[in-house]
Amino acid sequence: MIISKDLFLLGDQDYLRLPNKDEKRPAMIRPVVKSQRIDTTGHFPCLLADQRPLPVHLAFRGLSASAGPRPILRDVDGLVRPGQVLAVMGPSGCGKTTLLNALSGRLKLDAGHIFFNREPLCKRWKRKICYVLQQDIFFPDLTLRQTLEYTARLRLPDTMSYSQKMQYVDHIIDVLELTNCQDTIIGDYIKRGLSGGEKKRANIACELLTNPSLMLLDEPTSGLDSHAAHSLMTTLKRYAVSEGKTVVLTLHQPSSQIFHLCDKLLLLCNGQTAYYGDTCKVVDFFSSIGLNIMPHYNPADFILEQVKGSSDLQQRIINAAKESRRNKDYPIELQHDCHYISDKYDHSNKILPHNPYSNIEQDTLNAMEPDVRRLWLDTHSHASSSVSSETSDADCYFSWPTSFWTQFKVLSQRNFQEARPRMLSKLNWVQTIGLGILAGLLWFQLDRKEEALHDIQGWMFFSTTYWMLFAHFGALSSFPPEREVINKERQSGAYRLSAYYLAKMIGELPLTMSLPAVYHLISYPMLGFHSPMVFLTLLGFLLLNTIVAQSVGFFIGACCMDMQVSITISALYTLATQLFGGYLATNIPAWLTWMKYLSMIHYAYQNMQIVEFTDGIQCASQSKFKLCTSDLNHIPMSSILEAQGSYLPLWANTLVLLAFLLVFRVLGYIVLRFFKAPK
Template identity: 35%
Template sequence: MSCVEEREAENPQKATNGLPDLEQGSVKTTESRNATVGSYPWMQFNIGSLHLYPVTLKFEEVVYKVKVGGHQQTGLWSLCMDGSGIESGEKTILNGITGMVCPGEILAMLGPSGSGKTTLLTALGGRLSGKLSGKITYNSQPFSSCMKRRIGFVAQHDVLYPHLTVAETLVFAALLRLPNTLTHADKVEHVEHVIAELGLGRCRNSMIGGPLFRGISGGEKKRVSIGQEMLINPSLLLLDEPTSGLDSTTAQRILSTVKRLASGGRTVVTTIHQPSSRLYHMFDKLILLSQGCPIYYGQASNALDYFSSIGFSTSVTINPADLLLDLAHGIAPDSMDAADQGDFNGDMEEKQKLVRENLISAYDKNIATRLKVELCILDVNNYNYKKEASTKNVAKAEQWCTSWWQQFKVLLRRGLKERRHEAFNRLRIFQVISVALLAGLLWWHSPISHIQDRIALIFFFSVFWGFFPLYNAVFTFPQERSMLIKERSSGMYRLSSYFLARTVGDLPMELALPTAFVIIIYWMGGLKPDPTSFILSLLVVLYSVLVSQSLGLAIGAILMDVKQATTLASVTTLVFLIAGGYYIQQIPPFIIWLKYLSFSFYCYKLLLGVQFTEDDYYECSKGVFCKVLDFPPVKSVGLTHLWMDACIMALMLVGYRLVAYLALHRVQVR
């Protein structure tokens, strides 16, 4: 029995409005469907690769286990594991989940928190790594890069850039995700269709908003997240808790939108925690999970009748979802006879355990066997996916929708727009300029005879512009971790294009502020007044900024945690400060290697080399002149081999950024 035949047999009154006729992998609608689809503008926007290829999703005996450090666990988990508990330090998250969802249907995954809903959804989207067994197929084919492009995945938490507007968010996503066969104008037009259909027209020019400032509402954010996935016209749409945190009216609007998307021939799977009765009746199929074990699969409208037939019924009018969640928790309906629950005086946990045993046993007896037979006789060839099969090899060959250069340009533009408020904020500019003015006043026109003060000013240059950009760079990748995982999981861009665009986008502010700083304090401090020395000093400072930023990026990328990264950065900067060659001139031989790891040491030495030569003298006492090279802070670092020091800093610049790039590869992409 095919999916179409199954739906028509269960809903004969809807047979004429069932799935669209399929021909050569594209949607060919009947007259009745045309009347419906006509109200959804983007469904008619079939350009190039945006054709809709309906997908039948099957998953059989899906089992997923994770390691828990060898701890043994007992209780409810043992029910899903033949009473054997957790062996070898493994915990079963999913245990034998089987089901099927066809184009035009919504499959809802219902269950308590921790029941495995999100894990199963992630597995169906091909984003779950680890010990996963079972069989998941899309039109009887395994997961592939071709299928990955046709899956839209909407996470529970909306991961969006707060300073971009709704229109900018969708346009940048379209430029990255839609293929090169579409022009820029086509992509923008497609975005306009999506904005209109999702009802985002009124907030199209409003910023998304974040924790520090108000933006669009939660429901609008969720629609923006859905819109990002709808841009690729997905055949399979996966949504994780799309109504979480929303009021009932907003949740109704969101799910109504999802229902309309499904009616266009898409396959929709969603997890949901506690839907209202209005939302529940919008689902076509339902999987009820309890601690990773299935206790119901079938038509959502038949769930209550099924549980009533196995002795779990209630005479009280209740939201079906509430009853199902109670059963998933192991709580029997309050109308059940005490004798039906068993004759024991155990505690609540034992009662819940017995209820769950009964439900799992009933599932195995009444649903599991029948479901396996239905899946075995399913003939997806009735859909005639010849066109999809012919494009499979092409999709594999074209792993990316856009070229590296296009990705870089779009990501750079997006990064500059997103961080324009952060980078060029008044507080940061005030911070740098005020420090420069204050330092310039403190070192106002220091005479050559006050060599100690001049050297202190040079060391201040190396320290301030060694550590200030480092601390700023530490936050770069940890703050964007969730966005990087989301977009890389969707195959939006190459990591190299993201990395280069992200680092290049930071350069304007990272180099503009130290330039202004040096211009102010250099002339106020009375350093060597010729233009060549000024330009060389500026270049050395900017060089140090880039090296320092590289180290900060590497620390942040390796740890990917703001607290840990700032702690390591603090320890590192303290060591570099002490070993920088100014505070301690005679470092013990067994630890002297530390100063050669300090980029501030090389910056300090290069700045000294710009300001002084080996033949320079200063007035060490009245009427007595001494060699600058004999002054202890200068003598400890020397004024030779400056080109070698510059090369070492170049190695640090490249090395730290390479470490950061390789560390980002370790970020798990689901």
């Protein structure tokens, strides 16, 4: 654990730790001036003094949590110091992941306390925690380097320049040995990309970019072969020691090599502590209760077999673990008569001060390891200032790492780059060009006469309907997998939801408009090009209808967690939209007339007719329009629309479409913000 002669942060002031020969007194500290110096002691490059994280001394005691009536954790203790790796082990369902959720602040506890350098867990400390989930959730079409670069630009502070952030990414890639695969796409079950071990390291790399003080990893070795698992654990161990990080991870069934890489072990059995202490002493603990390991047997396999035994054997192990808490070797920080800073308030909402050394004698402090004692004493000055301050609530205030504009700009670029291979794939290009040519040939060079009226209307209705369905179901199918990534990033506090939502609308807008524009560019001139203004106006309404349909798809995708349910609802809505659009049925029953006003196709189809037939069309020899006589051989636009029922003017239809766009976008944001927020 590298502690001496290192930069660290106490409150809002930067300090340089100087070694002290007298171990009974706290190490000397003095302020240092923030500069652009690059640390050459093995720590992250490009970090200013105010970006050096304070090493975290994590202690938790008496943790209890439940899911409804069923208890999951019961009176769990643990302690891990900077530079150490704590392994949490136990059979499936024993509460390993629940414990990590509690330590990260994502789970409400029934009882117990969590302390970071003897301070209660709050929002300020949550920013110094990285939580690597068991699932590897990424955008599959981005390369590993692109993923890390976007993460760095989002989660590293604006005080760092772009070049500094990229040097930071290079350092992470080098530390986790990802150089050879940095230009490989992440991939998924369809597209081949990174291997399982590389995805695990990529998952860890994204979280390490924030240079956290505490690392929580949920089964980082699951799904990996023995060599890849050992390589990953070796990297984590080396990183924890060299960078002075505190690491807590869950392991399912590790090899003996991986098992011995961990400094501390917390063994859980039915949500209770079956063993806590040094990893190298667990065999002696089991031997003391009559459970002896066979020679050349993996200790990890042995202890897991014991805690999976009969209920009597499990209770025997748990009782022995409880008895070991009374040992003199049990950490002083976990003893229940040791007072930390109180998280209770008096009537004036100020933290009540307590003497953190009220039950710790000088002999006990002298008996501690030098590094542990130094950490205790160094944090005393920080604790005292926090206790006496009246702005303790402000210390826990959550602040975003980057500004709204930075988040919007980076997310717009990422959304564009991530969605481009999916929305502008070769198959979509072939489909669009082929369909444009086919539609142009089917309705080739139609004269603006009454005989061709039905065919011209058919092209309009087909174009608006097809691109409505394309955009709607495209948004619907892309949203569920993207939602997992967004939820993970929102839980880590990477950016504002408003910045993401606005960036998604703007970043994907050129992609959403590209294919409909190409289709229109091909098919309309083949239909019969008459006026550039009419061509551009029809294109505008086609694109507006496409964007509105995409908005409805986002809203339904945000509301429905189940893909099948969202497809069913979308099919019902889009088919109803077509039926009441004004082309398939004009004689709508009076009691169903109101439904056409909920159809986006209805307004887009009417607008296209208004634009196309502004100058009217020529009457047929046997016209169905009564106004066609020998004196009047011209059908005005109003008569064409009146034959389909009532209609609105161009500006009114446009306003209704814009209202559809605004309402569904706002509703989608409200759903994500208040109803589907990640827990």
